[in-house]
Amino acid sequence: MVAGVDIGGTTTQVALCRDDLSVVDRLEVPTPAAAGGAAMVGAALDAVRLLLDRTDARLLGVGVGAAGLVDARAGRILVASDSFRGWAGFAVTATVERALGVPAFLDNDVNAFLRGEAAAGAVAGDPYVLGMTLGTGVGGALWLEGALYDGPHGAAGEIGHVPGFGDLPCTCGGRGHLETLASGRAIAARYGERTGRDLSARDVAGAAGAGDPDALAVYEEAGAGVARAMLVTAGLLDVTTFVIGGGVSRSWALVEQPIRRTLAAEPPVSGHELRVLPAGLGGDAVAVGAAARARAELDPHGSSPASGRVNDENRPSATA
Template structure:
């Protein structure tokens, strides 16, 4: 019996990752390329098509010819039909308005699915990771920005405008004077609690510009730098309060935290957990706060699951 496979794509502002995936979400033949983020939507679609071709070629050499679809998890807001990008930040110039599905399908002659990358991340974690076996799951991803996603009764909640779970734009009580990346002047969580936001909040409080970013800031905090430690603690606590507020609002079975900042040490996790528990209403005190387990593979696994769902009807 010939085994079927799909190709999974994870498209971000700096890189596009791809892999072959079987029906159990096992990934193989990984490859990646830089995102041509300043060259427009057509160039980005071209890069996707090139990766599909690369994996098909390698799969053929390995005796695999039954590739039945392509699943894409992409940065940006995806329309409700799952066909095109309807909004995007300047991280990928000209991405908004790109008819991703039709352009890729016509080039590779395979069925294609498209969803937001953080939704794909949650889909992967709910299938094979920290949310496996759960039907009601919330997730926050903290890295270059802050994203989020919600699963309700086993389905990703998208919302009528495609932005359900956009937790980076929750308010923050930290008195930053910087505008959010969304352009609003009011203080949003992403402004202080993403990787760049945490670092910028440190500088806003008189930090040393010689510190290169959030990772070095954590090292400073761990080595006894009082300001770095205070910033890390207060930002983590603010994040924990936001996570608790989300749980209070949507009542999930589990709250998952992913993204690069989730790899931080206890100087970040300890105040997050404390503030999270402090925020929860009594009936939700047992909802676990857990770290995502699939790492960089999560969105690929989720994208694979999405296209398998379509292929299987």
């Protein structure tokens, strides 16, 4: 068995997976983000141990998907948002290996999300995919020729930080990025600008579902922006399959409708229809992707669809 761990800003998801990445058991626990890296990894380790006790399984390795800029080779967090205390610089894999006595591997959470969906989710078996996570921010990752592709500088697939989507300042310091339209933070802020009401993105989704015209307009802008980002990707890379995850995507009907309207009005230059799919693994995607990374590293010549990697550097996360 391999374990996959998804350490997010609010909760930590742990999944125990068979060789085929099917989930044997799973557990969700609060992330003690304010208590520091040792406490955060400690909570994940406790969850792994509980799952092992419940299933009487033999653990072969652990994969961790973590928010932040990570050094995958060193197994360390490089940069983290201010949601986390004592996370930047923390040696994740060394801590896990000492505690459990098995190899451990670290991935950025957006990379892990796409690994999971490409290995056992909505786009399993598809060799060319752009994965997007619409969460607190907007993250992206590329799957090319059946492998994660990060590019020579680790920034390939960062569709959330491509300009051309207005002029609002982005959290990264740039302006007019997709994140200023389609992230949960942006949806809440844009609704507040329209109405003067301070709602969360989830509450804005509820208002849109009830027919609130301002909430619907905010989601229309978000979905149209996501569709334009897809068209850019299709034009540059001829990638025509897209998988969408993250908290905003849980309101899939609100996001999907403006995406499809925009794509119908502006078809890709290739003439090939774009496939746009919601994440198939739901809340398991990052944990299963992290397990897929561990499975591939432990058996690099195996048949796992996630075993291929191209220039596996990692990038800043856009999700909490």
